[in-house]
Amino acid sequence: MYRLTITAGQILVFVVFFLAWELIVDLLHIKPVILPAPSRIAEVAWANHELLLRNTWPTFIAISLGFLWAVATGFLIAVGIAYSKIIRDLTYPFLVTAQILPKIAFAPLFLIWFGFGLMPKVVIAALIAFFPVVINTAKGLTSVDSELLQYMDSLGASSWEKFEKISLPWAMPDFFAALKISITLAIVGAVVGEFVAAGEGLGYVINASNISLDTELMFAAIVCLSVLGVLMFLTIVLFERLLIPGGQQEGGVQATM
Amino acid sequence: MKICSKWVRFIGTTAVGLVAAVNTTVAAEKVSLRLDWVYGSEHAPIFLAIEKGYFKDENIDLNLMPGEGSSVTVKLVGNRDADFGYATADQVLIGAQRGLPLVATAVVLQQNPTALIFKASAGIKDIKTDLKGKTIGVQLKSSTGRQWEAIKKSMALDTKSFVEVPADGALVPLLTSDRIQAGIGFYFNDGLKLKATGTDAAWISFEDLGIKMYSTTLLTNGALIEKNPDLVKRFTRAFMRGWSYSLEHPDEALQAFMKANPSTDKIYAALKLPEVLKLTYSADVKANGLGHSTTADWESLQKQLIEMEIMKEKTDVSKVFSNDFLK
Numbered sequence: 001m002y003r004l005t006i007t008a009g010q011i012l013v014f015v016v017f018f019l020a021w022e023l024i025v026d027l028l029h030i031k032p033v034i035l036p037a038p039s040r041i042a043e044v045a046w047a048n049h050e051l052l053l054r055n056t057w058p059t060f061i062a063i064s065l066g067f068l069w070a071v072a073t074g075f076l077i078a079v080g081i082a083y084s085k086i087i088r089d090l091t092y093p094f095l096v097t098a099q100i101l102p103k104i105a106f107a108p109l110f111l112i113w114f115g116f117g118l119m120p121k122v123v124i125a126a127l128i129a130f131f132p133v134v135i136n137t138a139k140g141l142t143s144v145d146s147e148l149l150q151y152m153d154s155l156g157a158s159s160w161e162k163f164e165k166i167s168l169p170w171a172m173p174d175f176f177a178a179l180k181i182s183i184t185l186a187i188v189g190a191v192v193g194e195f196v197a198a199g200e201g202l203g204y205v206i207n208a209s210n211i212s213l214d215t216e217l218m219f220a221a222i223v224c225l226s227v228l229g230v231l232m233f234l235t236i237v238l239f240e241r242l243l244i245p246g247g248q249q250e251g252g253v254q255a256t257m
Numbered sequence: 258m259k260i261c262s263k264w265v266r267f268i269g270t271t272a273v274g275l276v277a278a279v280n281t282t283v284a285a286e287k288v289s290l291r292l293d294w295v296y297g298s299e300h301a302p303i304f305l306a307i308e309k310g311y312f313k314d315e316n317i318d319l320n321l322m323p324g325e326g327s328s329v330t331v332k333l334v335g336n337r338d339a340d341f342g343y344a345t346a347d348q349v350l351i352g353a354q355r356g357l358p359l360v361a362t363a364v365v366l367q368q369n370p371t372a373l374i375f376k377a378s379a380g381i382k383d384i385k386t387d388l389k390g391k392t393i394g395v396q397l398k399s400s401t402g403r404q405w406e407a408i409k410k411s412m413a414l415d416t417k418s419f420v421e422v423p424a425d426g427a428l429v430p431l432l433t434s435d436r437i438q439a440g441i442g443f444y445f446n447d448g449l450k451l452k453a454t455g456t457d458a459a460w461i462s463f464e465d466l467g468i469k470m471y472s473t474t475l476l477t478n479g480a481l482i483e484k485n486p487d488l489v490k491r492f493t494r495a496f497m498r499g500w501s502y503s504l505e506h507p508d509e510a511l512q513a514f515m516k517a518n519p520s521t522d523k524i525y526a527a528l529k530l531p532e533v534l535k536l537t538y539s540a541d542v543k544a545n546g547l548g549h550s551t552t553a554d555w556e557s558l559q560k561q562l563i564e565m566e567i568m569k570e571k572t573d574v575s576k577v578f579s580n581d582f583l584k
Contacts, residue, residue, distance in 0.1 A: 033355040034336050108427045112434050116422040199397050199423040207398040207425075210328050212567045213351045 036216045045220035052205070052224045059201040060228060062118060062190040066125025067183055067232075073126075074133025074182075075175075081134070082141035082167070099131035104192050111197045121193030121201070129186040136178030140171030176240040183236055187229045202228075285318040288492060291339035292324040293473060298526035299445060299533040300343075301514035306499025308513040315491035327473075335359055337478050341492060346471035347400055347562055350555070354572035358479035361578040362493045363548030365500060366472035367539035371401045372444040372460035374428065374451065379438050384461055385412060394424025394431050394440035403565040404468050405441045411467060429454070445532045453525035470558050471550060472536060474578075482579075493582040497548050504534055504547075548583050 025037040110120040194203025205221040312319045327344035334342035335357025381387040428440040428447040451458040503510035555574040562568035
């Protein structure tokens, strides 16, 4: 019953938000070129649905590849950090510094370093999605209850068994929390990549609609991007539910969305 | 009765005195001007006008702000977040068509600065034959990209003989690193920036290939013209005074710009200003004065924008510009 009421409430928040937006635009007579009303955006999105769908695909590919690359390398480095004091001490200051660095500022240079097309987009997406995976996963792996590990030692377990049976499951909630942050960053990265280095994709549509002051189309593309982002986020939540036994999930969906 | 009139006279003279005092101390009107882009020597005549006190002479306290592209500038002026703007004519026209009450009070740059830019060593002389096998960087998110489309069509270029790549915002490094052999951009920006790096740069101007278009204009909001036409007149006068003086004394304009922007690339700034000043000329300007524009040329701009599919519907161009404030 509570679950149902909350779901209804969550939908209501969206409805109220869009209604308020529609009303404000209407009452203040704001021109669509400055801020279009949601109804107008929906109209334009429908009229251009072919263009939008065609451009969603390259963006999806760039986000996915960037994200997967970030997760794979991030996870491996996190394991290194968790199991080797030398790696940890050597790389940690560098990783933290690199995380703080505004990587997006390098975007125009990526065009020169990595050429045109998919590559620069994937690299930017991977680069900004990478750090939360490393840092969160390493934290998860290193915060394992030491008594549990001692218990495994007393049973004569191998290092691999300890990793697989104790550390890895222990780190899962932190790992998934990182994935949820990473996927949103990968979206930002891919779109920034498309701003500077692409002739297709939703980021390109957003930017290109600017020259004809087509604010409605720009919003329609942003809506598409948001829907794509939410779907990718929910896919991760689904995997989290499947892989982590109930009750252990990091905050659950409500807290993180 | 006598006393009474004395009092009246006293009050009268005090009042006159007070009004006079208020008049002399009245603060200059605060007016904001949003440029098309970050400060560059293409804005030197504006810095000169400030330094020479042309705005102060008109009792204007100018708040100058850099821009983030003409499309943003026209929206800010259309929304009355800025009193005046300095932005390209195409964006003014499109903005007006989209319902923003924009009026260009002076067309400062009369010629189209878009060009095909390359290293002189690329050996491009004839655009019809010499692009074969070359990679060309196109700024897809700029109207220059659409102009290139129009040129490809009008000159019937063999588009299979060269490769086009998206190159927004990075034309010069792409050219210097040989990732591309030619690029479409403003020659006074990308062309001269390339030259400033010490590379022998060359370009073919789109104006020469038949794309005649007004470029940067001074614009304001129609509501401001209605409310305070005198201010619009004074502002336009001060602004254009800066340009006329700069045409006579380009070195002073450059100095004024460098003084206000000491960290600027001085070689690039010095290369750019004379090229920009050249763009202020046209046959119409020669006959009718700096900043003047004609219905015919605005109509022709609109026709080209519609052909390039940047503009979707026509608008009444006579409402989009005015020469009245130049007189």
